[in-house]
Amino acid sequence: MKLVIDVGNTRTKIAVFSKANIFFYKAYNNLMNNDIEEILTNFPDVKRAIFSTVGQTMNELKDYLNQKITLIDFHTELKLPINNHYLSIKTLGKDRLAGVIGANGLFPNNNCLVIDAGSCITIDLIDKEKNYYGGSISLGLNMKYKALNTFTVSLPLLNDNFCEEKLIGVNTESSIRSGVLNGTIMELKGFIDYYTKEYSDLKIIFTGGDSKILQSYFKEKTILEEHLVLMGLNIILDTNA
Numbered sequence: 442m443k444l445v446i447d448v449g450n451t452r453t454k455i456a457v458f459s460k461a462n463i464f465f466y467k468a469y470n471n472l473m474n475n476d477i478e479e480i481l482t483n484f485p486d487v488k489r490a491i492f493s494t495v496g497q498t499m500n501e502l503k504d505y506l507n508q509k510i511t512l513i514d515f516h517t518e519l520k521l522p523i524n525n526h527y528l529s530i531k532t533l534g535k536d537r538l539a540g541v542i543g544a545n546g547l548f549p550n551n552n553c554l555v556i557d558a559g560s561c562i563t564i565d566l567i568d569k570e571k572n573y574y575g576g577s578i579s580l581g582l583n584m585k586y587k588a589l590n591t592f593t594v595s596l597p598l599l600n601d602n603f604c605e606e607k608l609i610g611v612n613t614e615s616s617i618r619s620g621v622l623n624g625t626i627m628e629l630k631g632f633i634d635y636y637t638k639e640y641s642d643l644k645i646i647f648t649g650g651d652s653k654i655l656q657s658y659f660k661e662k663t664i665l666e667e668h669l670v671l672m673g674l675n676i677i678l679d680t681n682a
Contacts, residue, residue: 442486443675
């Protein structure tokens with residue numbers, strides 16, 4: 442069994458895998474050594490782990506894991522099961538890379554478009570020949586709310602209570618919500634329409650914290666896989682066994 446740890450901008454997600462199957466999943470706001478100890482106690486067959494973080498070093502936690510099991514610290518220069526053509530490999534987000542690897546693992550015979558709706562919204566394409574060149578990075582829903590409040594004098598900071606908004610806002614709050622939610626939906630529609638025309642046999646996969654909200658507007662054309670990045674990290678761990 443294997444332990445996969447993905448430290449994001451807001452939460453840390455952990456999964457225990459047996460081959461390609463998830464046996465345990467949990468998201469933590471503040472992952473501690475005792476949390477790891479509990480998982481390893483409950484799953485004593487876990488022998489290997491992969492650790493991915495977007496920025497924090499978390500050396501104490503890594504040192505603790507290294508004492509218990511074999512640990513791989515994910516970096517973009519590890520052996521990969523795809524052809525990575527991204528020009529600035531050292532600045533490539535690990536979650537973006539893991540996401541397209543996870544998509545290719547799910548649909549190896551298709552071109553895949555990954556829409557990861559988290560703190561940022563990233564849109565990345567991997568073709569059926571396993572070639573990854575890059576994609577797009579945009580503001581996530583909450584980041585848009587915060588930007589409107591931070592960079593203006595009078596616009597309020599709204600919470601993340603996302604719900605369907607009419608296109609025409611009738612007051613400041615509904616106008617902001619329309620701009621953020623409907624604007625993001627139209628933005629994604631443009632990307633989806635473009636890639637659908639350019640690539641045949643295209644699978645479009647939503648993942649990330651806001652994926653349920655946004656994917657609900659494209660259900661007929663897309664797939665929701667909340668654990669896509671964890672799946673990709675698991676494949677990377679197997680590739681570097």
